[in-house]
Amino acid sequence: MAVEWSSSAPEVLLTVDRDAPAPLRAQLELQLRDAIRAGRLAAGERMPSSRALAEHLGLSRGIVQECYEQLVAEGYLVSRPGSATRVASVSTRADERTEQPSAAPGGRVGPAGRVGPGSLPASAPRLVADFQAGLPDLGLVPREDWAWAVREACRTAPSAAFDYGDVLGDDGLREVLASYLRRVRATDASAARIMVCAGYQQGLTVVLQALAASGRRLVAVEDPGSVGTVTAAARSAHGDCVPVPVDAEGIDVEALDRTGARVVVVTPAHQWPTGVVLSPGRRHELLAWARRRDAVVVEDEYDSEFRYDREPVGSLQGLDPHRVVSIGTVSKSLAPALRLGWVVLPPSLVDPVAAVRRTVDRGTPTIDQLALAVLMESGRYDRHLRRMRAEYARRRQSLVAAVETHAPELRLTGLAAGFHAVAHLPDGSPEERVVARAREHGVGVEGMSRYRSTGATTPGQLVIGFGNTGPRAIAEGIGSIRSWL
Numbered sequence: 165m166a167v168e169w170s171s172s173a174p175e176v177l178l179t180v181d182r183d184a185p186a187p188l189r190a191q192l193e194l195q196l197r198d199a200i201r202a203g204r205l206a207a208g209e210r211m212p213s214s215r216a217l218a219e220h221l222g223l224s225r226g227i228v229q230e231c232y233e234q235l236v237a238e239g240y241l242v243s244r245p246g247s248a249t250r251v252a253s254v255s256t257r258a259d260e261r262t263e264q265p266s267a268a269p270g271g272r273v274g275p276a277g278r279v280g281p282g283s284l285p286a287s288a289p290r291l292v293a294d295f296q297a298g299l300p301d302l303g304l305v306p307r308e309d310w311a312w313a314v315r316e317a318c319r320t321a322p323s324a325a326f327d328y329g330d331v332l333g334d335d336g337l338r339e340v341l342a343s344y345l346r347r348v349r350a351t352d353a354s355a356a357r358i359m360v361c362a363g364y365q366q367g368l369t370v371v372l373q374a375l376a377a378s379g380r381r382l383v384a385v386e387d388p389g390s391v392g393t394v395t396a397a398a399r400s401a402h403g404d405c406v407p408v409p410v411d412a413e414g415i416d417v418e419a420l421d422r423t424g425a426r427v428v429v430v431t432p433a434h435q436w437p438t439g440v441v442l443s444p445g446r447r448h449e450l451l452a453w454a455r456r457r458d459a460v461v462v463e464d465e466y467d468s469e470f471r472y473d474r475e476p477v478g479s480l481q482g483l484d485p486h487r488v489v490s491i492g493t494v495s496k497s498l499a500p501a502l503r504l505g506w507v508v509l510p511p512s513l514v515d516p517v518a519a520v521r522r523t524v525d526r527g528t529p530t531i532d533q534l535a536l537a538v539l540m541e542s543g544r545y546d547r548h549l550r551r552m553r554a555e556y557a558r559r560r561q562s563l564v565a566a567v568e569t570h571a572p573e574l575r576l577t578g579l580a581a582g583f584h585a586v587a588h589l590p591d592g593s594p595e596e597r598v599v600a601r602a603r604e605h606g607v608g609v610e611g612m613s614r615y616r617s618t619g620a621t622t623p624g625q626l627v628i629g630f631g632n633t634g635p636r637a638i639a640e641g642i643g644s645i646r647s648w649l
């Protein structure tokens with residue numbers, strides 16, 4: 165993991181010899197190059213500010229700045245306006261450009277052993293463009309607002325708030341969430357039927373464990389979809405998972421019916437990862453299936469906040485609150501690191517879910533819950549979403565334009581919402597070859613095969629995330645992908 169130095173105390177041994185014939189700047193450059201090559205300064209590590217390093221070594225700041233500029237030019241360091249200078253990844257260094265990175269895009273493993281969305285480890289090779297799907301812009305997390313909200317929460321919370329709380333969550337946050345979800349998602353929500361949790365994954369696991377106790381152990385999952393995640397959750401409940409195909413209208417309900425499963429996990433607003441929107445006909449078919457089979461539909465509302473080209477589609481739960489469990493998360497709207505989410509439950513599942521949750525932990529950290537309530541009530545959450553919606557809409561447009569200009573043989577779909585799309589490869593462009601070549605040339609992108617239960621690589625498709633990638637990188641990355649079609 166990259167170390168963050170405090171600006172005044174760089175923990176690396178650098179010395180300059182004022183009596184040596186070599187100029188001070190050349191000495192410093194040489195030592196920094198050596199330290200980076202030897203790994204004493206690891207990829208991704210933040211360099212001290214030029215002022216701090218100059219003070220530490222008793223040099224003028226100009227010398228350190230020139231040295232940094234030289235090393236940036238050589239590819240040892242990277243600098244971006246407004247952020248700290250960092251040690252570059254191996255793949256971008258001038259002397260080692262031929263070396264091939266070894267990590268998979270996003271540092272993730274495939275469906276079977278998928279560990280979750282994850283992100284690039286700090287020491288992973290720097291990519292020219294990282295189209296990792298599922299990540300919001302980590303540079304635009306509303307840190308100030310979150311810090312303010314935590315402070316407000318801490319300042320205003322009564323002493324009793326520091327005791328163990330309700331395992332289902334803080335009453336105040338549950339009220340705020342209920343009214344927010346009714347307003348924004350047309351969810352049939354009430355505070356009493358909400359469980360606050362540590363994100364979608366925990367919510368899903370607890371719900372599947374509660375459903376297993378009622379005999380519903382076989383869980384159907386969309387294919388392609390979050391096969392690995394849902395399988396892991398089902399197995400934690402001593403159950404199993406069965407894939408059901410998704411077509412242009414969403415999940416195939418007839419195929420679902422044939423599985424015998426009485427639980428299904430779906431992403432109706434923007435299918436993960438094909439981007440298909442569950443058609444109105446299928447919504448009704450799915451709910452009719454649930455009633456006929458006494459089954460439960462688990463709705464994953466992961467990126468429903470970001471919708472572009474049509475009127476927002478309300479939550480499926482709003483159509484049948486007795487059959488649908490709806491799970492939301494701040495992992496796309498704020499940041500995955502916050503580990504906050506919510507589950508809206510049918511009345512019959514509230515007690516069973518609370519009983520399971522008590523065996524898992526004693527609830528979600530209260531101050532974080534209060535902070536989320538403060539953020540939402542203050543309007544700052546909505547404001548952030550508005551900003552991000554505009555930002556992602558711009559990037560989505562950049563992606564469409566980049567494909568039109570640089571790679572017209574790609575066909576894009578799934579762009580109605582969220583921050584990822586699917587690029588359909590032309591015949592004769594094998595998915596695995598395109599993904600591998602792109603990666604070798606600094607473009608991180610995933611193939612759809614990673615989300616298929618069989619791992620099939622046909623039809624060849626790329627899942628292109630643009631949440632954490634700016635417009636320039638999008639254009640560069642798409643231009644580069646074209647060379648491998």
Ligand SMILES: Cc1ncc(COP(=O)(O)O)c(C=O)c1O
Binds near residue numbers: 298364436466495504
């Ligand atoms: C389909 C899907 N749903 C939900 C999530 C969010 O999960 P969590 O809230 O546990 O971070 C993810 C994360 O990438 C996802 O891929």
